Amino acid sequence: QITDEACKLHLEDSDSIEEHIHIIIAGSVEDFPEDDTSDSAAKFAAQIARASITDKTRSNHVRIIKAYIRYHLRRNPKWNAKEVTVQTPQDINMFITQKCGPAADGFEGRKYSTAVSTRAALTLWYRTIRPNESIVEWRMEEDTKAWRGLPTRSPEVSRFMIGLEKTKAKAGEVSQSARALSLQDMHRLHDLCLDPKASIAEQRAGIIRYTAYLLAWLMMLRIEEVVRPQFSSVDMIPGEREYVEISLITRKSAQTGVTHSWRLYANDLDPKICPVRALIRLAMTYGDNVRLSGPLFLRVNAAGAINQAQPIVSSSGSPSSFG
Known part of the structure; x- marks a missing residue:
């Protein structure tokens, strides 16, 4: 009781x-x-x-x-x-x-x-x-x-x-070596993602992955922000100007709307971090069968086919999220 x-x-x-x-x-x-x-x-x-x-x-x-x-x-x-x-x-x-x-x-x-x-x-x-x-x-x-x-x-x-x-x-619970990606890191990431010895599926996934990482690095975006752009977010006029203009609707620090756009210029001195080349590679990877609407970053299946029905709309930050 x-x-x-x-x-x-x-x-x-x-x-x-x-x-x-x-x-x-x-x-x-x-x-x-x-x-x-x-x-x-x-x-x-x-x-x-x-x-x-x-x-x-x-x-x-x-x-x-x-x-x-x-x-x-x-x-x-x-x-x-x-x-x-x-x-x-x-x-x-x-x-x-x-x-x-x-x-x-x-x-x-x-x-x-x-x-x-x-x-x-x-x-x-x-x-x-x-x-x-x-x-x-x-x-x-x-x-x-x-x-x-x-x-x-x-x-x-x-x-x-x-x-x-x-x-x-x-205690090993917090990374003691966390730091921003350097230029050398991006070069190594370029070589890893664009490995010519990889399979067709791995090469295509690598091109998409590196394009996302490069844009995030150049625009100082979070990974979950860089996968948000649509095809309509990219304004590119080949032959008329040396830059590509990218816009976002919202981001974590601008919940009511991003009021500016990013102008990313071609980089002939360092082609590995050239955003124009990266987007051209992305366009060639997608080919004529991909509709130029909806999310910009698309998944690649095991056979190497681009699957527009399964866009990359979020990411945990791991490379497999782009595969």
Whole structure:
């Protein structure tokens, strides 16, 4: 009976915590109210504000915020999620430790990327509940002893994140050799993808793969962004100009639309990184049987045939994603 009663009390406490979290989140994070249809300017302003963060990212952040509040309420039922004090950076560090600390020590053992996502989500939380605070500092007012700014920007959290990354790297969980691709890397990638000794299917897949990698490198795009262009995104006039113009509709840093295009010039001094040559190779690979509409990058089947019914619309970043 005692055990049953303890379980009942535990469930009641859990329900109470969840209800408390729901009230806190509903009253704070929903900072984009329904559009005021009576005022077109207010409606348009609300649309702009909502576009500052994607719905998926926002949902993920809210999920992390709920977990953060739940964690501290279970540790201390009197903990105030909206209170910001000198202890708040330590609260953030404790939660990230619970998520990313070593599993052997009783923590969840998640990757460093989880810590980065958590810090971003909690930045959203503290910006939401304190919208008038500075977003680039963390300091105490001498007169009132109140803490100003974002606790996620505090030196304590910054040092903790640096230490966590180094700890993860030593444990082999974070690549210590990650760096931007160099010109020499692109040359080696060119030779790997365009291997004349490869089979027809491998050569065709390699041409498509290298074209995507080269455009991503030249335009400084993510792999998931470089596979978005359509045939209509490429404006190329052979014989009339020395560059090809490429446009994107959206990208991660421009959710409401990319307002500029990229002009990629032919490179006769270094043909391996010439975007015009790469696109000409791509056109020759596709031939006359491929319709010039839809996604630009298409898959190649095992026999070497171009499959326009299965375009490459996303990528995990691995070479096989382009095969």
